[in-house]
Amino acid sequence: MRTLVPYPVLPGTVSVDVQEARLDGVALPRHVISKDNGTVALDRTDFGEWRQATFSVRLDAPQLEGDGRWSGVRCIAVLEERRTRIRVATPLLKSSPGIFEGTVALQRDHHVGRVRLTSQVVATVDDVPGRLIASARNPWTIDLTATDPTRKEAISTLWVDFGAEENPHLHPYQGDPWTIETTGEPPTVFLNTRFEGLREILHGGEKTVRSTLSAQIAVEAWISLLNTAAHGVAVESERPEWPGGWQETVLRRMLPRIFPDLSPDDALTELVARTRLDGGSGDLQARVLQAAGAQAKRSRRFGDFIRATSRKEGS
Structure with missing residues (x-):
């Protein structure tokens, strides 16, 4: 979806692509x-200290023609x-239609982590110059701290003993089958090895039970991740800024399901406003729960569980 504005905008989508990268030439x-x-x-690291990346x-925008x-x-x-808070705009020149x-x-000395690269098309519309008529649908990430461009998962999973001496931070949850920690990089779902039957169910239990339990864990994880990411969004000049890292990954996955009628930027603005103005009450948490369920493919798995249970009860 796109942001609604009171003037015509470019139909369809435009895309940006990185063809080549260089360090100091x-x-x-x-x-x-x-x-x-x-x-x-x-x-x-094999380049040592470098000063400039190019x-x-x-940018592909075929619908501009004519x-x-x-x-x-x-x-x-x-x-x-x-x-x-660095923002640099570079003109792109027309090379063909x-x-x-x-x-x-x-x-290099202007940046510290993950830099967002996107593109925009501006024009004079209704005699008003500089109006934004399109933004790239596929922003890129320039990651100064990564050696591998493969996007990491937003969350990791670890089996640990919640009561072990070396895990004091998990002692309050010794009686729980799992807990979710969103302060790490990446955040982690801890599964309790001392919780009887949990490993057996998740690794080899009946398929419908295993799928249902996995979905429940996934739903709780996505809700925790989304809430943490929403509260961590910075607002500059009344405009929420995409946070980067796993928080941005979670937001970009979840927001289209939470606010399907809004553009990504408008959805982020709406989420931040609802989270901070009314504490996330109203229908926001219902939307988040539905989105988390969809993300975890919860509906299908619970459907399998209900059908299997019904067959057993009827036999």
Whole structure:
């Protein structure tokens, strides 16, 4: 979905692509760029200290051709990092119909972690210059701390003894089958090895019971992750900023299900407003629960469980 504005915008979607990456002019191998994950990994210890990374960027917007509703069309690539509050815009030049290209430069001493690369199309609309008519649907991440561009899972799972001496932080939950810790990188679902029958169910129990229990754990995990991510969103100039890291991964997965009629940016704004103004009450938690269930494929698994239970009771 797109943000509603009181002027015509570009139909369809535009996309941005990183064609090549260089450090101080030296081309990096292709494996540091993942087009599937939209990530460039720049932790290159073999390069030593580097000063500048450059990226060959291409924007595809074929629907611009032949549309006379606007003039003065400009395409730009935008680098931004929330932690340093750095934002750099670079013009992209038209290389062929509907295609715009350029070189984007990132200064190493201006950034510390994950930098977002996206693109925008602005134009004069109704005699008003500089109006945003399109944004790329697939922003990239330039990760200065990653050696592998493969996107990591948002959460890890560990079997541990909640009562063991080496796990004092889990002692309050000794009687629980699992608990979720969202303060780590990445956050972790801890499964209690001393909880009788838990491992047997999850590793080899009856399929419907195993699936239902797995779904319950997954739902609780997604709810905890979403709530933590929502409370961690920074607001700059009344505009929520995508947080990066696993928090952004969780938000981008969940928000389309929580607010399906809103654009990602508007959905983030709505989530933050509801979380902070009314404490997340109203129908927000119901939406979150439904989204978490869908994310965990809960409905299908509970359906299997109910059908299996009904057959047993009827036999």
